[in-house]
Amino acid sequence: MNASSALRLLRHTSSRLASRPAAVTATTPLVKAGARPLSTISAQQIAHTQRKKNSSDPYHKSSTEAVGESAGPHEGSASRTDKDIVVEYPDDEAELAAHEQPLRGRGGVHFVRTLPTFSLEGRTAVVTGGARGLGLVMGQALVSSGSDLAIVDLNKEEGEKQAKELVEMFRRENPHDPEVIPKITAHYCDVSDPDSVNACIKEVLEAHGKIDHLVTSAGFTENFSAETYPYDRMKKLWGVDVDGTYLFATGVARHLMERNITHGSMAFIGSMSGSIVNVPQPQAPYNAAKAAVRHLAASLAVEWAHAHIRVNCISPGYMLTALTRKILDEKPELNKTWTSLIPVGKMGSPEDLQGAVVYLLSDASRYVTGAELRVDGG
Numbered sequence: 001m002n003a004s005s006a007l008r009l010l011r012h013t014s015s016r017l018a019s020r021p022a023a024v025t026a027t028t029p030l031v032k033a034g035a036r037p038l039s040t041i042s043a044q045q046i047a048h049t050q051r052k053k054n055s056s057d058p059y060h061k062s063s064t065e066a067v068g069e070s071a072g073p074h075e076g077s078a079s080r081t082d083k084d085i086v087v088e089y090p091d092d093e094a095e096l097a098a099h100e101q102p103l104r105g106r107g108g109v110h111f112v113r114t115l116p117t118f119s120l121e122g123r124t125a126v127v128t129g130g131a132r133g134l135g136l137v138m139g140q141a142l143v144s145s146g147s148d149l150a151i152v153d154l155n156k157e158e159g160e161k162q163a164k165e166l167v168e169m170f171r172r173e174n175p176h177d178p179e180v181i182p183k184i185t186a187h188y189c190d191v192s193d194p195d196s197v198n199a200c201i202k203e204v205l206e207a208h209g210k211i212d213h214l215v216t217s218a219g220f221t222e223n224f225s226a227e228t229y230p231y232d233r234m235k236k237l238w239g240v241d242v243d244g245t246y247l248f249a250t251g252v253a254r255h256l257m258e259r260n261i262t263h264g265s266m267a268f269i270g271s272m273s274g275s276i277v278n279v280p281q282p283q284a285p286y287n288a289a290k291a292a293v294r295h296l297a298a299s300l301a302v303e304w305a306h307a308h309i310r311v312n313c314i315s316p317g318y319m320l321t322a323l324t325r326k327i328l329d330e331k332p333e334l335n336k337t338w339t340s341l342i343p344v345g346k347m348g349s350p351e352d353l354q355g356a357v358v359y360l361l362s363d364a365s366r367y368v369t370g371a372e373l374r375v376d377g378g
Ligand SMILES: NC(=O)c1ccc[n+]([C@@H]2O[C@H](COP(=O)([O-])OP(=O)(O)OC[C@H]3O[C@@H](n4cnc5c(N)ncnc54)[C@H](O)[C@@H]3O)[C@@H](O)[C@H]2O)c1
Pocket: 128, 129, 130, 131, 132, 133, 134, 135, 152, 153, 154, 155, 189, 190, 191, 192, 216, 217, 218, 219, 220, 221, 240, 244, 269, 270, 271, 272, 315, 316, 317, 318, 319, 320, 321, 322, 323, 324
């Protein structure tokens, strides 16, 4: 061993020994005879740190055990509070500077800064399939972000019930603005039927006067092996998932073009099944339908770019809703198979789509169109 290797070894040994817990250091010789400790604190001092606890000991001073005068600056020391300090808050929030104004939203009042372009204040959004599941929770996000909402669903009764609940949610989130109440309506529609779609859009326009944004969440899946899939069921599935998206999007696009506005936008709800093949459940028509929804968004985005209508696609992975619960109730063992294939190791919750839908509808994404945003845990 040459001189420089010997020195390296000694440095390594002394630093490792110095960082050992006191219980060990107290009974173990700290440094080999003849070695030069690198710290300015002697080996003897380190060994006695735990027992001495005096204000001059730098190890004790910087530990969380140190209190009163013996405490030096250390992690957590800044969290001590001084009862003599009173932070005044104005009675009238309007007195606060613009950047200090509270933001209200899901979960109460927030003082976090956020981009104003994420707000949907003054907008009107339509969510098909909005009475339940992902559509309902995305509708909540739009209302929390300032939008009025038209819930469109086969199940109008549930839509009406949820519309009332959403108004209550908004009131709870915004206790300081009792006069500001979003307009939330519910409308019957079978999105697979062109007449029903046209009648519904007319009804929404009569109620709200305008539509700025569309989310197409009406859809369903079924599991049959391809060779046994009943043809009428397959047509129904494509009718709702594909035709329903197309019919509602084109109806709303005609209205947006008439208004000649520049902020119109849509988010189609596709699925990761539009890009991957789920296993083990057989669902070829659903997968093909969701691939069609994704490419419909890309195609309409190009076709309507001249009219400033943005069209994007959100593709969720496995989310816990009535739709997936029905599948899992029939085959509980699927839960294990699915989660073992999801990189983050768990199914998503509908709330995981809220940021995605607000982003894609709002001006925060004004240069994003024809895109697919996968929200699938990897
Ligand atoms: N849940 C998931 O894991 C998941 C994953 C990927 C994609 N998706 C897609 O998200 C969308 C919503 O799924 P969900 O889990 O919330 O389902 P869901 O069954 O909980 O809700 C679907 C809603 O759509 C309505 N609906 C069905 N057919 C309709 C029609 N013809 N006209 C109008 N409304 C109709 C239903 O009444 C219901 O309120 C679907 O398009 C689905 O394919 C869901």
